[in-house]
Amino acid sequence: GExxxxxxxxxxxxxxxxxxINCAYSNxxxxxxxxxxxxxxKGPQFIIDIRSNMDKRQGQRVTVLLxxxxxxxxxxxxxTQPGDSAVYFCAENPTNFGxxxxxxxxxTRLTIIP
Amino acid sequence: DTGVxxxxxxxxxxxxxxxxxxxxxxxxxxxxxxxxxTLGQGPEFLTYFQNEAQLEKSRLLSDRFSAERPKGSFSTxxxxxxxxxxxxxxxxxxSYFNSGYTFGSGTRLTVV
Numbered sequence: 001g002e003x004x005x006x007x008x009x010x011x012x013x014x015x016x017x018x019x020x021i022n023c024a025y026s027n028x029x030x031x032x033x034x035x036x037x038x039x040x041x042k043g044p045q046f047i048i049d050i051r052s053n054m055d056k057r058q059g060q061r062v063t064v065l066l067x068x069x070x071x072x073x074x075x076x077x078x079x080t081q082p083g084d085s086a087v088y089f090c091a092e093n094p095t096n097f098g099x100x101x102x103x104x105x106x107x108t109r110l111t112i113i114p
Numbered sequence: 115d116t117g118v119x120x121x122x123x124x125x126x127x128x129x130x131x132x133x134x135x136x137x138x139x140x141x142x143x144x145x146x147x148x149x150x151x152t153l154g155q156g157p158e159f160l161t162y163f164q165n166e167a168q169l170e171k172s173r174l175l176s177d178r179f180s181a182e183r184p185k186g187s188f189s190t191x192x193x194x195x196x197x198x199x200x201x202x203x204x205x206x207x208x209s210y211f212n213s214g215y216t217f218g219s220g221t222r223l224t225v226v
Contacts, residue, residue, distance in 0.1 A: 008154055034214065043118075043205050043217030044157065089156045100170060101147070102215070104156030 008087060008109045013080050021108045023073040023090035032093035034102065035064060035075045037086045044089060047075070077110075085112045118218035120206050126224045127196055134192045135221045139208030146189050147215065148181055149205040150174065157205055163189060196225045 013019040025033065031052040036044035050057045050064045050073075057064050063076040073090050087109050091102040119138040127133050139146045145164050149157035160179070161171045165186035175181075178196075183189040193200055203222050207215040 036217075041219070043207070043219045045217070046214050049214060091156070100145075100162055101159040101172075102157075103159070107154075107156050 008107050010109045012111045014113050019077045019080050021075045021088050023105050025071050025092045027094040030092035030094045033073050034091045036089045039086045080112050082112050118216050120218040120221050124222045132194045134190050137189045137206030143208035143210045145209045147207045148191050151203040198225050201225045
């Protein structure tokens with residue numbers, strides 16, 4: 001039969017609070033990292049990216065932090081809204097020549113509680 | 115241009131049948147990618163094209179899978195002799211060289 005396999009890490013946050021989603025990446029040679037948001041039935045949607053020569057980048061309500069020492073990436077979402085409820089994936093580009101292919105993490109399901 | 119389009123959105127097929135999916139990228143994008151996503155997992159890279167040239171294929175792409183991009187615009191992904199393990203969401207994305215990917219909404223394949 002069909003496997004269920006829905007054992008994503010989950011995070012529930014009260015509307016209006018800040019959320020932090022973490023990701024550990026595997027390849028120390030990766031030089032480009034992206035966070036994607038995926039809503040049910042849709043493809044991944046770009047949120048924010050960061051290159052390895054930076055340790056922080058900010059967008060609108062989102063901030064990505066990169067710690068190359070421990071190969072850790074985090075996504076901070078400020079003042080969360082119901083529309084932020086989705087699965088969030090980090091992705092890494094394990095080459096030095098741009099985004100020919102990405103390696104995605106498992107994902108975290110974020111639920112915003114009204 | 116409304117983004118990356120994939121057709122069909124859903125496909126149910128019997129085991130052993132062949133299926134073909136289509137992807138229309140953003141018109142000025144020269145790179146096109148195929149990924150597969152199973153329930154609860156992140157997308158996994160299958161293959162990518164730069165213009166009409168297929169430049170990389172994953173080991174996930176068995177010989178039952180073939181992808182084409184004949185004129186450097188739309189692409190097709192064909193799966194021959196489908197198996198239940200092929201059930202997944204097949205995602206297409208496009209980019210212009212090193213710009214960020216734009217994903218389509220995917221084709222969900224169910225093999226019964």
